[in-house]
Amino acid sequence: MSDTLSEQEQEELVQELEHRRDLRGVVAVIASAIAITFSAFQIWLAARGFIFQVTLPVVGEIRIAALQLLQVNAVHVIFALLLSFLLFPTTTGNGFLSRRLGRIVPALRERFGEHSPVTRVAAGMRRVVRWLMVDPNRRRVTPVDFVMMAIAILAVWYMLTDFDEIRGMRALGLGFGRTTSEVYPFLSPVVDAISAIGIPLNEASYAFVLGALGVLLVLEATRRVLGLYLMIIVASFIVYARWGYLIPLDAPIVGVLSIPPLDWSSIVQNLWYNTENGVFGIPVTVSVRFIFIFILFGAFLEMSGAGQWFIELAYSATGQRKGGPAKASILASGFMGTISGSSIANTVTTGAFTIPLMKRSGYRPEFAGAVEASASSGGQILPPVMGAAAFLIVEYTLTPFRDVIMAAAIPAVVFFFGVWVMVHLEASKENIGGLADSKIVGFRPHLLRGWFYLVPLILLLHYLIIERLSIERAAWYTLVAIAALIALIAAYNRTSRVPLVGTIVGISALQFASFVTAGVGIVSLLAGGGGTGTGLAPLAALNVVAGQLGWIILAVSLVTLLLRPHADAPLLDFDGQVDSAVAKGANVLRRPRLADNRGFQYGGFVLTSMDSGARTATTVVIAVAAAGVIPGVISVSGLGPNLTALIQTVSGGSIVVLLVLTAISSIILGMGMPTTVTYIILVSMLGDAIAGFGIPILSAHLFILYFGVIADITPPVAVAAYAASGIAKSDQFQTGVEAFSLSLNKAIVPFAFVLTPGILLLRGVGTGQEVRVIGVNDVTNLGYFVPDVLIPVAGVFVGVVALGATVIGYLYADVSRADRAWFALTALLLMAPLLLFNTVTSILGLVGLPTVEPGSFDLLLRAVGAVAFGALALKNRRRADREAAEERGTTEAA
Numbered sequence: 001m002s003d004t005l006s007e008q009e010q011e012e013l014v015q016e017l018e019h020r021r022d023l024r025g026v027v028a029v030i031a032s033a034i035a036i037t038f039s040a041f042q043i044w045l046a047a048r049g050f051i052f053q054v055t056l057p058v059v060g061e062i063r064i065a066a067l068q069l070l071q072v073n074a075v076h077v078i079f080a081l082l083l084s085f086l087l088f089p090t091t092t093g094n095g096f097l098s099r100r101l102g103r104i105v106p107a108l109r110e111r112f113g114e115h116s117p118v119t120r121v122a123a124g125m126r127r128v129v130r131w132l133m134v135d136p137n138r139r140r141v142t143p144v145d146f147v148m149m150a151i152a153i154l155a156v157w158y159m160l161t162d163f164d165e166i167r168g169m170r171a172l173g174l175g176f177g178r179t180t181s182e183v184y185p186f187l188s189p190v191v192d193a194i195s196a197i198g199i200p201l202n203e204a205s206y207a208f209v210l211g212a213l214g215v216l217l218v219l220e221a222t223r224r225v226l227g228l229y230l231m232i233i234v235a236s237f238i239v240y241a242r243w244g245y246l247i248p249l250d251a252p253i254v255g256v257l258s259i260p261p262l263d264w265s266s267i268v269q270n271l272w273y274n275t276e277n278g279v280f281g282i283p284v285t286v287s288v289r290f291i292f293i294f295i296l297f298g299a300f301l302e303m304s305g306a307g308q309w310f311i312e313l314a315y316s317a318t319g320q321r322k323g324g325p326a327k328a329s330i331l332a333s334g335f336m337g338t339i340s341g342s343s344i345a346n347t348v349t350t351g352a353f354t355i356p357l358m359k360r361s362g363y364r365p366e367f368a369g370a371v372e373a374s375a376s377s378g379g380q381i382l383p384p385v386m387g388a389a390a391f392l393i394v395e396y397t398l399t400p401f402r403d404v405i406m407a408a409a410i411p412a413v414v415f416f417f418g419v420w421v422m423v424h425l426e427a428s429k430e431n432i433g434g435l436a437d438s439k440i441v442g443f444r445p446h447l448l449r450g451w452f453y454l455v456p457l458i459l460l461l462h463y464l465i466i467e468r469l470s471i472e473r474a475a476w477y478t479l480v481a482i483a484a485l486i487a488l489i490a491a492y493n494r495t496s497r498v499p500l501v502g503t504i505v506g507i508s509a510l511q512f513a514s515f516v517t518a519g520v521g522i523v524s525l526l527a528g529g530g531g532t533g534t535g536l537a538p539l540a541a542l543n544v545v546a547g548q549l550g551w552i553i554l555a556v557s558l559v560t561l562l563l564r565p566h567a568d569a570p571l572l573d574f575d576g577q578v579d580s581a582v583a584k585g586a587n588v589l590r591r592p593r594l595a596d597n598r599g600f601q602y603g604g605f606v607l608t609s610m611d612s613g614a615r616t617a618t619t620v621v622i623a624v625a626a627a628g629v630i631p632g633v634i635s636v637s638g639l640g641p642n643l644t645a646l647i648q649t650v651s652g653g654s655i656v657v658l659l660v661l662t663a664i665s666s667i668i669l670g671m672g673m674p675t676t677v678t679y680i681i682l683v684s685m686l687g688d689a690i691a692g693f694g695i696p697i698l699s700a701h702l703f704i705l706y707f708g709v710i711a712d713i714t715p716p717v718a719v720a721a722y723a724a725s726g727i728a729k730s731d732q733f734q735t736g737v738e739a740f741s742l743s744l745n746k747a748i749v750p751f752a753f754v755l756t757p758g759i760l761l762l763r764g765v766g767t768g769q770e771v772r773v774i775g776v777n778d779v780t781n782l783g784y785f786v787p788d789v790l791i792p793v794a795g796v797f798v799g800v801v802a803l804g805a806t807v808i809g810y811l812y813a814d815v816s817r818a819d820r821a822w823f824a825l826t827a828l829l830l831m832a833p834l835l836l837f838n839t840v841t842s843i844l845g846l847v848g849l850p851t852v853e854p855g856s857f858d859l860l861l862r863a864v865g866a867v868a869f870g871a872l873a874l875k876n877r878r879r880a881d882r883e884a885a886e887e888r889g890t891t892e893a894a
Contacts, residue, residue, distance in 0.1 A: 019224075020087050021138045031086045035614035036607055038079040042292045043610075045072065046476040070166070070273065071159050073280035076288045078156040080621035081221050083614065085145040085152075088224035089135035098134075102126075148217055155214045158207070169207055170273055174265045177205030208265055211272035215629075218279055222626040225619055230673050233681070234626050237633040241267050244637060256646045259637040270636040277632035282395055283624035283680050290391035291624075292617045293475040297456070298385065299613030300482045303605055305573040306453040310335035311353055313450070315435070316443040323427025324434030325361045326371050329354035330419050333375035334382055343675075343712040343720035345616070346376035348727070355727045362432040366731060369724035370713075370738035374419055377712045377720050377743065380675050381705065382412045384461055389679050389705050391471065392624075396683055397697045401471050402464055403773045407698055407760040410793060411706070411749050418745035418800035422808055429810035449571065452489060456482045477550070483606065484550040487557035489571050490602050496560055496567060503556050508545055511552070515541035521548070561599040569598055574605055581608045620676060627680035634684055647689040655693045656838045659703065659751060662686050666707030671717035678708035696762050696771040699754045706750040713739040741807050745800045745831075752796055752832040756858065758789040759796060787859055795862045799830030802869050811873060812880035822872055829865025833858055 023031055044052065050072055053063040067075075091098055105126050108119045133144040159166065169177050181188040183206045195202040201209070215238070223231040240259075247258040271278035275285065301307075314331035318324050332350045351372040358368035380386055383405035390408070394401050426432070459481050463474035491500055507522075514522040516535045536544065582604035586594040594600045634640050651658035662682065669678050682704045690700040712720040718736035725735040753759040761774050763784070779785050805811040806823040815823065828836055837857050 019089070019092075019138075021089055021135070021141075023086065023141070024139060027086065027141050031083065032607075032611050034079065034082050034086070035611045038083070038614040038617075039296055039610035041075065041079065042288075042296065043476075043479070045288065046293045046472050046479070065160075067160075068163060069275050069285065070280055071163060073275060073284045073288055074156050074159040076292070077218070077279060077284060077621060077625050078152050079614070080618045080625070081152040081217055082149050083618040084221040084225050084622055085148045086141060087615065087618065088221075089138050090133040090142060090144050090224070091135070092138060093130070093134045093136050148220065151210075151213050152217055155210045155217075158210055166207060166273055169205070170269070174205050174208040174211065174269050174273075177207040179204065180206045180209055182206070207273070208268055211268040212264070214272050215268065215279065218622070218625050218629075221622045225622045226626070226673060226677070229671075230623075230626060230677060233669075234629050237630050238267065238271070241633045241637055244639075253646070253649075256642040257639065259639055262636065267636065271629055271632050274632065277628065277635040279625050279628055279632070281628040281632055283392060283628045283676075284621070286391050286395045287617075287621050287624050290394070290471045290475070291620055292613075293472060293479065294385055294391070295617045295620065296610070296613035297460075297475055297479050297482070299616060300479060300486075300609040301453070301456060303575045303578050303609040303612060304453070304482065304486045305575050306450075307336060307349060307575065308573070309446075309450040309453050311350055312441055313443075313446055315357075316441050316446045318434075319440040320434040320437070322434060323361070323363075323423050323432045325354060325357040326363060326368070326423035326427065326432075327420060329358060329372050330375045330416055330423065333372065333379060334416055336376070336379060343373075343377045343380065343709075344723045346379050347373050347720045347723040350376065351724050351727045355724065357435065359728065361435065362430055363426070364730075365728040366725075366734045366738050367426060369728035369730045369735040370721065370742055371419065371423055372727075373713050373718070373721040373724040373735065373739040374742040375416065376724075377709050377739075378412065378415050378419070378746070380709050381408060381415065381746075383408050384457075384464060389676055389708075392676060392679060392683075393698070393701050393705070394471070396687070397701055399698050400468075402468060404698070405464070406773050407762060408702060410759060410761065411702070411753055411796075414749055414796050414800060415743070415746050417797060418803065419742055421801050421804040422742050425804050425808040425810045429808060429814070452485055452571075455485060480550040480554070484554040484557070486572075486605060487554050487561070487602055490569050490598050491557040491560035491564070491567075493568050493570060496564060500556065500560055504553055507552050507556065508549060511548065512541050512545045515544055558599070558602075561602060565597040565599050567598065574601065575608075577612065578605045578608045581611075619674065623674045623677045624680065627677045630681050631684040640688065643685060644689045644692065647686060648692065651689075654838075654842045655695070655755075656835065656842055658686075658690060658693065659754060662690065662704060663707045663747070663750070666704055667711045667714050669708075669711070671711050671714065673711070675705065675708040675712070678711060679705050682708070695754055696757050696760075696764070698762065698771070699757055699760060702760065703750040703754050706746055710740070710743060710746055713743055715740065744807060745796075745803055748799075748803070748828070748831050748835075749796060751835045752792070755832060755834040755838070756788075756792045759792050761789065763788070791859060791862060795830040795833075795865070798866065798869060799827045802827035802830060802865075802872075805872075805876075812876045813883060815876060819872060819876070822868065826865045826869040826872065829861050830869065833861030833865065837861065 050067045050069070051063070052065045052067070053061055055061045093099075093102070105119065105122050108116070108122050112118050131143070133142050135142055165177055179191075179202060181191050181202065191201050219231050219235055222234060241262055242264065244257065244259040245261040247254060249255050249258045251258075272280070275281060311328075311332040314328040314335060315324075318327040318331060321327055329350065332354060333346055336346045336350050351369070355368045355372050358371065359365055363371070380389060383390070386405070386408060390401065390404050393399065393404050397404075456478050460474060460478045463469045463477055464471070467474075469477070488500070510522050514520060514525050516538055518525050519535050535541070578601070582601050583595050585604060586592050586600070634643065647658065647661075651661060665686070666678055666682055669681060679701075683701060686704065687697075687700060690703070691697050712718065713736060715721070715733055715736035718732075718739060721736035721739040722732050724730075724739070725732040728735065749759075757763070757771065758774075762771050763774050763778055764771050774785075774789065778789075801811075802823045805815050806820050806827060809815045809820055811823075834857075
């Protein structure tokens with residue numbers, strides 16, 4: 001397909017949108033080595049915890065280190081900083097400031113002449129500055145980058161080697177630490193020189209200097225990775241922490257923002273040497289424990305070839321239907337959402353294949369790009385992974401992960417169903433059919449060929465929902481399962497399948513017998529370990545062997561790959577990035593034949609997955625580290641209660657006004673920023689205020705998350721829509737407008753589930769209205785389940801159909817402007833009737849008229865909406881029948 005983007009073009013588009021470098025040569029190897037080491041560090045944490053020790057056969061147990069949480073978080077962030085300074089340029093020379101500085105030398109040359117000393121000095125300074133930091137082609141790592149990397153390494157080295165001093169200063173203050181001259185006596189002349197010009201470096205502790213530099217490095221990494229906008233917001237909070245006391249207490253409205261005076265030492269201590277708030281606070285802790293390992297899980301799954309298989313599965317399931325390519329795009333984006341938490345990456349990966357097919361089937365370029373962007377942004381609200389936000393919600397709300405994904409399931413399905421309805425109506429309106437049989441693989445053969453890609457996702461849900469394991473353990477076990485599964489597929493073929501499977505079954509049986517008879521595994525038994533003297537019960541032994549099955553499969557498969565390195569693997573189809581990395585590795589080693597070696601390919605798959613996972617995680621880690629500064633400032637300044645009071649005052653005590661303000665703030669703040677950052681900032685500022693109205697805390701957090709996601713497709717900074725526009729060759733702004741229109745149900749559903757928690761499967765119980773996810777007893781209690789859960793859920797599903805008719809202007813036949821307005825009203829009545837009711841009562845209250853409690857108005861308004869929708873749909877159906885009859889009559893007469 002000539003208009004389908006190649007993998008290289010996809011990568012170039014992502015790099016352009018994310019402003020990343022395209023590294024080559026030695027620097028590229030260094031970046032990959034750091035990324036792989038980063039992933040290895042996180043894998044160890046997931047598998048073994050914070051204690052780094054190994055057991056050698058003869059030597060015994062060797063402990064390398066036992067890290068504290070602050071140290072682990074610091075290492076985590078420093079890895080991300082190193083990759084940020086390597087992958088993202090300081091400046092390309094095309095920015096606002098760079099362009100204006102670039103005019104200085106030409107202006108001096110014009111005024112003083114080419115050979116003037118002034119011109120020569122300015123030109124020389126320009127050359128030095130360019131050499132130090134400018135990277136116009138995004139391929140050169142500059143000296144400034146290496147200096148920043150060195151400072152980052154010094155900061156983490158101090159954390160690792162002088163933690164006792166840090167522990168003391170956390171109690172006494174940073175002023176009680178050693179000075180820079182005491183730590184490095186050879187720097188005394190430099191310290192004295194800097195102090196002589198008015199910067200009291202000789203009085204500041206070494207810990208303070210590193211902490212201040214560390215915060216500045218995070219700000220610089222934020223500017224490079226996430227843009228100037230977020231850096232200014234975070235820096236503004238730091239400035240506020242230092243000088244917020246200057247706000248007069250008696251100032252109208254903003255007086256509540258006045259805070260006690262804080263010195264730089266206290267600010268740096270709370271932002272850099274604290275695990276409750278600041279750079280290494282709760283968001284980074286969540287990243288260490290949950291986010292990274294799930295990103296790595298997604299990277300392994302994507303590099304195994306699952307991404308392309310899911311796309312083709314979606315096309316085989318829906319490609320022949322009316323408007324099939326667009327429907328397949330929705331399914332494929334949903335599948336990819338379980339792998340990738342990035343709206344941009346999801347859009348480019350699936351859109352490179354789906355958008356050209358949508359255009360060829362008859363969809364307008366803007367609509368095709370909008371469908372892909374809208375569906376791709378939905379990956380961040382689709383359980384079980386939900387990008388990184390689900391894990392932050394778990395930590396902030398103290399809600400079990402199982403409950404979070406159960407609560408988020410119905411709204412996510414409603415969103416994808418709503419987009420599906422709109423593309424179906426557009427296809428019906430424009431008479432767009434499906435793809436030809438020759439362009440679609442058979443569903444059953446395709447499913448049978450790659451069914452194993454579903455195993456990791458099923459296992460993940462099993463561990464989280466059935467076994468109820470901790471998030472990190474579930475992710476670790478699933479990661480082992482992916483590694484073992486792909487090794488098995490790489491080793492499996494017609495010749496090897498019997499000995500391969502037979503060996504796995506045989507070793508598992510021996511292991512089972514060893515546990516039943518001796519209480520230990522076969523290896524320990526053969527090594528002389530007598531075990532406990534008593535065997536395990538058969539069921540207990542079976543559970544132990546089942547837990548070890550992944551390692552057994554991995555070991556046997558790797559041995560098979562070593563013994564038969566050039567055997568075929570008919571089921572294996574790695575991602576193109578793996579094939580490219582394997583080919584490069586073989587060429588570097590000057591052994592091209594290694595590219596066909598299955599063992600070498602598997603090693604390339606593992607390393608490429610680790611590399612890709614760390615690079616993807618870098619953006620998230622920098623985002624949560626920067627965003628953690630804001631709750632850190634709110635905490636250290638004592639601003640929280642005052643901010644809540646201010647927000648409630650501005651909202652006038654109206655929950656509708658507060659929700660609308662929150663929605664607008666989420667969209668504005670989220671423009672061009674990761675959803676996780678928007679979520680952290682708004683939860684820190686607005687979460688308590690929303691919960692103060694009696695809304696379940698999980699509903700409030702999901703509300704903020706949904707509108708943060710909408711920002712990715714909201715003009716003028718609709719990053720996902722612009723990525724899709726680049727593929728569709730469409731108008732960027734119009735693509736963003738249509739993507740937002742297709743996602744309108746994502747803007748209404750949050751109001752619906754905040755005002756009607758049953759849509760989230762939440763129920764308040766007890767006198768204090770403790771909220772929990774409903775269970776079997778609640779479902780069987782029809783007096784509760786039908787009016788509070790079943791009817792509202794049915795309402796939102798029917799409501800999105802009415803919303804589709806409003807946006808597309810078609811339902812059986814073209815919908816008139818007046819009817820579109822009526823469909824819009826019925827959509828609101830069906831989806832969020834209490835939003836209309838509370839708005840009306842708030843207006844009545846403002847003008848002094850009496851108001852009433854919602855009571856049974858929810859069900860009454862939904863019933864009115866249902867009747868109105870039925871009447872409108874029937875009216876349009878009859879119009880369609882009349883038009884069809886008239887067309888048949890015209891045809892027969894002709």
